[in-house]
Amino acid sequence: MAVPTSEAGRPADASQSRLTAFVKAYDVRGLVGSQLTAEVTRAIGYAFARFLSPDASSVVVAYDMRESSPELAGAFADGVTTAGLDVVMAGLGSTDMLYFAAGHLDMPGAMFTASHNPAAYNGIKMCLAGAVPISLDTGLALVRDEAQDILDTGWDAARLAGDRVGTVTEQDLLVEYAAYLHSLVDLRSIRPLRVVVDAGNGMAGYTVPAVLSGLPLQVDPMYFELDGSFPNHEANPLDPANLVDLQARMREVQADIGLAFDGDADRCFVVDERGEPVSPSAITALVATRELRRHPGATILYNLISSRAVPEIVTQAGGSPVRTRVGHSFIKAEMARTGAVFGGEHSAHYYFADFFRADTGMLAALHVLAALGGQDAPLSEFAAEYDRYADSGEINSTVADVPGKLDQIKAWAAANGGEIDEMDGITVGLDDGRWFNVRPSNTEPLLRLNVEARTPAAMSALRDEILALIRG
Numbered sequence: 159m160a161v162p163t164s165e166a167g168r169p170a171d172a173s174q175s176r177l178t179a180f181v182k183a184y185d186v187r188g189l190v191g192s193q194l195t196a197e198v199t200r201a202i203g204y205a206f207a208r209f210l211s212p213d214a215s216s217v218v219v220a221y222d223m224r225e226s227s228p229e230l231a232g233a234f235a236d237g238v239t240t241a242g243l244d245v246v247m248a249g250l251g252s253t254d255m256l257y258f259a260a261g262h263l264d265m266p267g268a269m270f271t272a273s274h275n276p277a278a279y280n281g282i283k284m285c286l287a288g289a290v291p292i293s294l295d296t297g298l299a300l301v302r303d304e305a306q307d308i309l310d311t312g313w314d315a316a317r318l319a320g321d322r323v324g325t326v327t328e329q330d331l332l333v334e335y336a337a338y339l340h341s342l343v344d345l346r347s348i349r350p351l352r353v354v355v356d357a358g359n360g361m362a363g364y365t366v367p368a369v370l371s372g373l374p375l376q377v378d379p380m381y382f383e384l385d386g387s388f389p390n391h392e393a394n395p396l397d398p399a400n401l402v403d404l405q406a407r408m409r410e411v412q413a414d415i416g417l418a419f420d421g422d423a424d425r426c427f428v429v430d431e432r433g434e435p436v437s438p439s440a441i442t443a444l445v446a447t448r449e450l451r452r453h454p455g456a457t458i459l460y461n462l463i464s465s466r467a468v469p470e471i472v473t474q475a476g477g478s479p480v481r482t483r484v485g486h487s488f489i490k491a492e493m494a495r496t497g498a499v500f501g502g503e504h505s506a507h508y509y510f511a512d513f514f515r516a517d518t519g520m521l522a523a524l525h526v527l528a529a530l531g532g533q534d535a536p537l538s539e540f541a542a543e544y545d546r547y548a549d550s551g552e553i554n555s556t557v558a559d560v561p562g563k564l565d566q567i568k569a570w571a572a573a574n575g576g577e578i579d580e581m582d583g584i585t586v587g588l589d590d591g592r593w594f595n596v597r598p599s600n601t602e603p604l605l606r607l608n609v610e611a612r613t614p615a616a617m618s619a620l621r622d623e624i625l626a627l628i629r630g
Contacts, residue, residue: 177202177309181302183600184293184487187272187281190226194280196233198309199270203237204317205304206268206284207324209297214266214287216244216324218259220251220331221270222361222422224386226280231270234282239324240317247328250384252361252423254518255335257289261514262334264288271361271422274394277387289514293487336368342512343524345373348531352413354378354429356404358393359385362419362520369520375527378411380404386421393421396505396552398435405433415530415537417523425506426519428526430537439465440544442502443472445525449500449510450477459492459501459509461485462582463595463608467546468502483582484597490515504552504608547591548617550609555628557605560598563628564605567596570627592620596628 177198180188186202188194207217217238221227235245248259253269260267266286272279284292284301292298308317353375357363363382370377380403381390391400395418408416408429416429428436439460446458446468457478460468469479482492482501486509489501493515501509508522509515530537557563564584571578576586583597583606594609605628611617 177302177306181294181298184291184298184485185281185283187275187279189278190224190230190280194226194230196229198305199230199282200233200237200240201305201308202282202301203234203268204241204308205237205301206234206266207238207241207243208304209301210243210266210286211241214243216246216263216265218246218248218256218263218265218267218329219270220248220256220259220267222252222272222386223250223359223364223384224270224272224277224280227270227386230280230282231268234268234270235326239326240320242320242322242324244324245326247326248331249328250361250364251331251335252365252520253283254424254513254516254520255331255361255365256283257285257514257516257518258335258338259331260285260287260289261516262331262338269422273422273424274392274396274420276392285516289516291487291490332365332368335365339369339518339521339524342510342521343528345375345524345528345531348374348528349534350374350376351415351527351531352376352378352411353527354380354404354407354411354413354416355382356380356395356401356407356416356418357382357423358395358400358419358421359383359388359390360393360419360421360423362423365423365520366419369524373527374531378407378413380407388421393419395420395425395427401427401429401435404429408433415527419519424517424519426508426523427506428523428537428541430541432538434538436537436541437465437545437549438502438504438506439468439549440541441506441522441526442504442508443468443544444529444541445502445508445522446472446477446500447475448525448529450475453499456500457496457498459489459496459498461489461501461503462579462585463552463597464502464504465545465547465549465610466591466593467544470546471544481581486517489517547610547612548614550607550617550621553607553621553625554599554604555607555625557603557628560603560605564596564598566627567624570624588620590616592616594620594624596624 221231256269472479
């Protein structure tokens, strides 16, 4: 295995930033060239394989449409095979397709993507066999530290003289991924629907044609050309500015529903026939009721910034709602602990027990299409029963002293008779159904605010009051 070295015998990119700067709590996300390089990903691939041995013999690898992704994925595979494990190279794919591969093939996986981040970034999402998540607490720190040791000390003879060198085989999983999704949701008998899909030049442009073809759907594609420079808009539907084109097209063609995916197509946002966004909490409640018809009395997870409508609707549907912290590792762990059949986050991540407890925006979209096409009302009317409150969406504020500001918010809550919950940041329940959550960012000096109330006026008043406290 030819590994590039400098004259001193160290890796050619040993001067790159320390891995602790961009190996995050649940994945790797860094600037290409200055942080994430082929040499770095080769070291991470080697360390990941070492972490998996001897319990695994192969790793499945996929990558998104970013210009740097094929090279980085290839270098990662080189590191894995140097450590003696084989690689199944799935090639282009969405993140949820990689999770499908890890579950379907029962092997660990690595997805090269920076999701909705700008073109200058790339990253790696790794999982264990069966799409089980990995975090700093469950092995990612060990992978990071061994990779850093390689970058610091070089590829010595011991590392290059393993018992065997693994092989790389290519396997296209797109057709099997689509077939598996179709086995979970049957759309063949729904009424015909016109669907506008904004892929944002991301991986939905690759997966949507395979998944939605052959169904009673007239698909109007937007920005399906794979382009990691994102020439039309950021592939981040959480930002309302990135929904503008989809909303305009919806009104222009009078479609029944609009779908917007993020860059790696693991999140899906829904727009109704008027061009108005449907709250991800409403989608969570809608999908939950469908899953509860299949699994009466089952547990449904929702994160703590989801609308209070979610637990209300789950309870009314005979289910058991369980509140969780924000973040996929918490939801997936709680799914395993409780046996939940479905979980949703207000960020439009949706988790399914029958999809290896992994998140998939595509499967959530199929559920919404099946529900909409199974009755005659327009989406705005149909979704209204799942959308009971007014919410602010997530509002970020830069704060110099995060702990001090949180103490101020707790003091405000106590003075105003609020019920304080510190599961994740601070959640404050007030009278008349009003509540808010303030959470610190894990990586930046930010506080994230979410507010909900029974009416838009009550929500706005509470939002403005708490924002003034945060930013004052």
